Amino acid sequence: MAELPQAARGFGVTFFTMFKKVVTEQYPEDRDKYPPKPRFHGRHQLNRWADGLEKCIGCELCAWACPADAIFVEGASNSEEERFSPGERYGRVYQINYLRCIFCGLCIEACPTRALTMTNDYELADSSRASLIYEKVDLLGPMLPGMLPAPHPMVPGLTDTDYYAGKVKGSVPAQAAGRPDADVTEATS
Amino acid sequence: MTMTSNAGSDLAAVDMVSVTVDGVTIEVPKGTLAIRAAELLGVEIPRFCDHPLLDPVAACRACLIEVEGMPKPAPACAQVVTDGMSIRTQMSSPVAREAQEGVLEFLLLNHPLDCPVCDKGGECPLQNQAMSVGRPESRFDGEKRVFDKPINVSAEILLDRERCVSCARCTRFADQIAGDPMLELLERGAKQQVGTAADQPFDSYFSGNTVQICPVGALTSAAYRFRARPFDLVSVPTTCEHCASGCSLRTDYRRGTVTRRLAWDDPDVNEEWNCDKGRFAFPYLREGRISSPMVREDGELRPASWPEALDAAARGLAAAGSATGVLVGGRSTVEDAYAYARFTRVVLGSDNIDFRVRESSGEEAVFLAAVIAGSPVTTTYASLEQAPIVLTVALEPEDESPIVFLRLRKAARAGRTRIVSVGAVATKGLAKVRGELISALPGAEAQAIQTLPADIKSALGQPGAIILVGERIAAVSGGPSAVAALAAETGASLAWVPRRAGERSALDAGALAGLLPGGRQLLDPTARTEVAAAWGIDPDELPTGIGLAGEQLLMAAREGRLAALITGGVELADYPDHELAEAAIAGAGFIIALENHHSAITERADVVFPVAVVTEKSGTFLDWEGRPRPFGQVFRDSLAQSDAMVLGMIATTMERRLGVHDVAGIRRELGALGPWGGQRNLAPAYGAWSAPVASAPRDGALLALVAWRALIDAGVMQEGEPFLAATARPVVAAMSARTAASIGNPAAVMVTGPKGSVEVPVQVGEVIDGVVVLPLNSPGCSVYRDLGVRIGDAVSVRAAEAREGGRS
Numbered sequence: 003m004a005e006l007p008q009a010a011r012g013f014g015v016t017f018f019t020m021f022k023k024v025v026t027e028q029y030p031e032d033r034d035k036y037p038p039k040p041r042f043h044g045r046h047q048l049n050r051w052a053d054g055l056e057k058c059i060g061c062e063l064c065a066w067a068c069p070a071d072a073i074f075v076e077g078a079s080n081s082e083e084e085r086f087s088p089g090e091r092y093g094r095v096y097q098i099n100y101l102r103c104i105f106c107g108l109c110i111e112a113c114p115t116r117a118l119t120m121t122n123d124y125e126l127a128d129s130s131r132a133s134l135i136y137e138k139v140d141l142l143g144p145m146l147p148g149m150l151p152a153p154h155p156m157v158p159g160l161t162d163t164d165y166y167a168g169k170v171k172g173s174v175p176a177q178a179a180g181r182p183d184a185d186v187t188e189a190t191s
Numbered sequence: 192m193t194m195t196s197n198a199g200s201d202l203a204a205v206d207m208v209s210v211t212v213d214g215v216t217i218e219v220p221k222g223t224l225a226i227r228a229a230e231l232l233g234v235e236i237p238r239f240c241d242h243p244l245l246d247p248v249a250a251c252r253a254c255l256i257e258v259e260g261m262p263k264p265a266p267a268c269a270q271v272v273t274d275g276m277s278i279r280t281q282m283s284s285p286v287a288r289e290a291q292e293g294v295l296e297f298l299l300l301n302h303p304l305d306c307p308v309c310d311k312g313g314e315c316p317l318q319n320q321a322m323s324v325g326r327p328e329s330r331f332d333g334e335k336r337v338f339d340k341p342i343n344v345s346a347e348i349l350l351d352r353e354r355c356v357s358c359a360r361c362t363r364f365a366d367q368i369a370g371d372p373m374l375e376l377l378e379r380g381a382k383q384q385v386g387t388a389a390d391q392p393f394d395s396y397f398s399g400n401t402v403q404i405c406p407v408g409a410l411t412s413a414a415y416r417f418r419a420r421p422f423d424l425v426s427v428p429t430t431c432e433h434c435a436s437g438c439s440l441r442t443d444y445r446r447g448t449v450t451r452r453l454a455w456d457d458p459d460v461n462e463e464w465n466c467d468k469g470r471f472a473f474p475y476l477r478e479g480r481i482s483s484p485m486v487r488e489d490g491e492l493r494p495a496s497w498p499e500a501l502d503a504a505a506r507g508l509a510a511a512g513s514a515t516g517v518l519v520g521g522r523s524t525v526e527d528a529y530a531y532a533r534f535t536r537v538v539l540g541s542d543n544i545d546f547r548v549r550e551s552s553g554e555e556a557v558f559l560a561a562v563i564a565g566s567p568v569t570t571t572y573a574s575l576e577q578a579p580i581v582l583t584v585a586l587e588p589e590d591e592s593p594i595v596f597l598r599l600r601k602a603a604r605a606g607r608t609r610i611v612s613v614g615a616v617a618t619k620g621l622a623k624v625r626g627e628l629i630s631a632l633p634g635a636e637a638q639a640i641q642t643l644p645a646d647i648k649s650a651l652g653q654p655g656a657i658i659l660v661g662e663r664i665a666a667v668s669g670g671p672s673a674v675a676a677l678a679a680e681t682g683a684s685l686a687w688v689p690r691r692a693g694e695r696s697a698l699d700a701g702a703l704a705g706l707l708p709g710g711r712q713l714l715d716p717t718a719r720t721e722v723a724a725a726w727g728i729d730p731d732e733l734p735t736g737i738g739l740a741g742e743q744l745l746m747a748a749r750e751g752r753l754a755a756l757i758t759g760g761v762e763l764a765d766y767p768d769h770e771l772a773e774a775a776i777a778g779a780g781f782i783i784a785l786e787n788h789h790s791a792i793t794e795r796a797d798v799v800f801p802v803a804v805v806t807e808k809s810g811t812f813l814d815w816e817g818r819p820r821p822f823g824q825v826f827r828d829s830l831a832q833s834d835a836m837v838l839g840m841i842a843t844t845m846e847r848r849l850g851v852h853d854v855a856g857i858r859r860e861l862g863a864l865g866p867w868g869g870q871r872n873l874a875p876a877y878g879a880w881s882a883p884v885a886s887a888p889r890d891g892a893l894l895a896l897v898a899w900r901a902l903i904d905a906g907v908m909q910e911g912e913p914f915l916a917a918t919a920r921p922v923v924a925a926m927s928a929r930t931a932a933s934i935g936n937p938a939a940v941m942v943t944g945p946k947g948s949v950e951v952p953v954q955v956g957e958v959i960d961g962v963v964v965l966p967l968n969s970p971g972c973s974v975y976r977d978l979g980v981r982i983g984d985a986v987s988v989r990a991a992e993a994r995e996g997g998r999s
Contacts, residue, residue, distance in 0.1 A: 066313075
């Protein structure tokens with residue numbers, strides 16, 4: 003007989019909870035209602051200069067800093083015909099293995115050109131191991147207005163030092179010379 | 192950094208002085224530099240320009256120390272310690288510390304902060320020393336000096352002048368060690384920079400060493416530029432497979448690909464240097480490899496499984512029996528050559544085996560067996576340095592054994608050694624070792640040796656005198672005999688300097704008809720008993736007659752007297768008689784090729800086995816001294832099989848026992864067998880006669896041809912490295928001024944042999960009259976293939992018609 007009131011009390015908890023405000027966040031239905039904090043460590047992004055050249059110089063300092071050995075980089079030389087970044091060197095191969103990455107952000111601290119930053123994208127589940135190794139094309143940031151897809155020359159008259167000093171504000175038509183197919187993202191807004 | 196070897200020097204009488212470093216007193220040999228005395232106590236003084244193998248220059252000033260009694264700090268790298276001297280380094284002296292900090296701050300003023308893209312970043316003495324003894328913050332806020340970058344000082348070597356700290360290591364290396372003083376410090380003050388003359392690039396065979404010793408990233412190589420960072424690389428000590436100098440190398444790889452090779456430190460052999468071929472010629476290790484066994488079916492080679500290919504090989508060999516020839520290219524390790532030697536004698540029951548894929552002669556075989564094979568290591572790099580006289584015969588050390596050249600140059604610079612070359616050309620290499628030439632027409636070297644001037648002959652009688660003979664002596668009738676007789680007469684020690692890394696290995700492993708391992712003669716009863724016991728067979732099972740070797744073996748194959756041929760690493764074009772080699776391959780009934788790249792042989796082979804390259808196996812090369820140069824496997828997970836393993840599998844398939852299982856086992860067996868301690872054969876005593884003259888069309892001057900392989904040429908192991916190829920010496924026909932005048936001083940000549948002609952520019956040099964010198968196998972000039980002549984033959988040389996271009 004002593005158990006009955008206790009059981010009733012337990013069911014009571016359940017009963018009254020049904021009328022309380024729900025704390026569960028529905029995923030994926032309501033994900034847009036709950037964005038991560040701005041400084042959340044999500045998927046990486048390889049940034050571009052305002053004219054579309056890549057910021058990555060293939061120096062591998064991110065790979066060196068990585069405690070999980072998740073990053074693989076191979077550098078290569080830019081040439082006058084095929085330029086991906088200002089200066090002499092660019093990252094020809096850039097891979098981050100998200101099965102290994104622990105999102106500690108040491109790579110971001112190591113990057114000397116701020117080519118590598120982290121986004122808030124946390125949706126990194128997938129069904130195969132291979133697809134979780136992100137290549138450079140997967141990591142490169144979006145083409146923003148005024149950008150011209152690499153490879154293309156630097157802004158005429160400027161050097162890599164000017165890029166690092168932030169003097170480049172967007173691509174100029176001369177950079178698309180010889181590339182009729184090149185599609186400069188319209189500088190709207 | 193290393194201490195140099197003092198092997199061979201007189202250790203007994205060394206004056207010692209007492210010096211106090213940071214309050215600790217030690218005894219050091221007289222003449223020791225303060226920086227070395229501090230090293231002995233474990234005190235590391237920062238330095239950039241200091242290098243133990245280069246003369247002190249005190250250019251960078253990073254090593255300033257306080258010397259008691261001196262008014263100002265002194266550079267430790269140039270300060271010889273004296274008895275009772277007291278020095279204080281940065282460890283105990285604020286003055287020294289402040290001086291060093293100040294110097295580093297100055298060095299960094301104009302140094303760009305491009306460490307992230309610099310190849311040296313991560314292994315950079317400037318980075319390291321800026322961290323350990325530099326000032327944490329720079330006080331410089333002006334504009335840094337900038338230069339255009341990079342500039343090519345040669346096709347292979349790139350220079351970023353703004354990174355340079357003007358330490359003069361590269362210029363001193365080029366000037367002192369290599370003898371190619373094309374690098375120089377130009378301008379003054381803040382504009383000081385390393386450079387070359389506008390029309391004279393830094394085309395040195397040793398240019399890669401400057402990249403390695405550059406203490407900043409100012410000198411980089413085009414081949415390695417931006418390929419990797421030091422912290423990606425796994426380093427393995429290896430041995431160079433390109434020539435018989437036997438350099439220790441460090442092979443760095445990343446993800447299954449060799450990214451670079453560096454000279455490793457071996458004071459007894461290569462010190463800290465190597466040549467550009469050893470450093471840069473490695474793309475062949477990866478590119479164009481044969482990936483699976485292949486068998487020929489209906490005239491077509493097709494990939495096959497290992498068991499199928501082994502079956503085919505075993506069937507073919509069983510049918511051929513002892514009528515089989517074995518050609519071991521001169522690039523095999525001792526272990527592989529031993530497997531070939533044993534396979535030939537035990538499994539095939541044959542003695543038809545030769546490793547000489549080059550000019551060879553019967554006289555040479557007798558000479559090698561009697562004088563060289565299995566002989567102990569007595570003539571060494573160290574003894575070259577100590578020798579009163581070194582006589583080189585049929586050898587151009589700079590091209591054919593570059594580390595021998597460096598040692599000869601070191602010996603010559605020290606002023607102890609007189610270097611004499613018997614030949615037809617006073618080459619630039621000879622000038623760099625301050626050598627003198629004893630003129631000899633090609634083919635007449637034997638007579639020249641027999642009639643040496645009396646002073647040279649008596650000099651050769653001094654203790655420590657050395658005769659170095661190259662593999663081209665095989666082209667000289669009576670040459671090997673004359674050299675052996677000279678050594679016996681004068682008491683000079685005799686060393687044979689072949690070109691390829693595997694020649695001495697194969698010789699000592701018994702991969703030559705009539706020779707068993709360790710220099711044992713096949714027909715010597717005691718030797719037979721020893722070898723048979725080691726191989727677990729009855730002495731009677733060994734072949735009872737000396738087999739075919741050299742061109743006789745090829746002729747037998749051409750005439751169909753050999754039912755099968757096994758080749759291991761053979762390039763047909765390396766045989767002087769190209770047509771004979773082709774015909775031999777065509778005439779042999781059944782060909783098994785153990786190769787790692789497709790070649791003229793695999794095109795005709797019935798069974799092709801892919802074999803391991805040096806990075807995929809362990810093994811040993813014997814260098815020209817006879818010194819074992821063991822190396823380990825770089826790629827440990829490689830499934831490639833060495834030649835020895837493939838031969839073992841063929842033997843097993845034939846249900847025969849080869850008894851060759853792994854490298855360790857072979858080394859144990861060879862070690863137990865040891866070198867031959869019994870009676871040696873007599874050295875050959877062939878008479879000397881002039882070389883035969885080929886019938887050349889008579890529409891120009893008939894000149895005797897001298898040719899050898901340039902270090903950087905059209906060799907198959909140099910493929911895939913365009914920057915290296917671009918540093919090759921220009922292809923020219925060298926002749927004396929008088930000879931050039933006799934054909935009208937043309938800018939270019941057409942050199943014609945029985946098979947064809949090559950057109951090459953003329954270079955007038957110190958060549959004896961009536962002789963033309965060509966590179967043996969360089970792009971656009973392959974003497975054997977294009978001309979169809981041998982070294983010493985007569986070729987017709989006439990002025991080429993003005994610029995109609997190309998080879999005919």
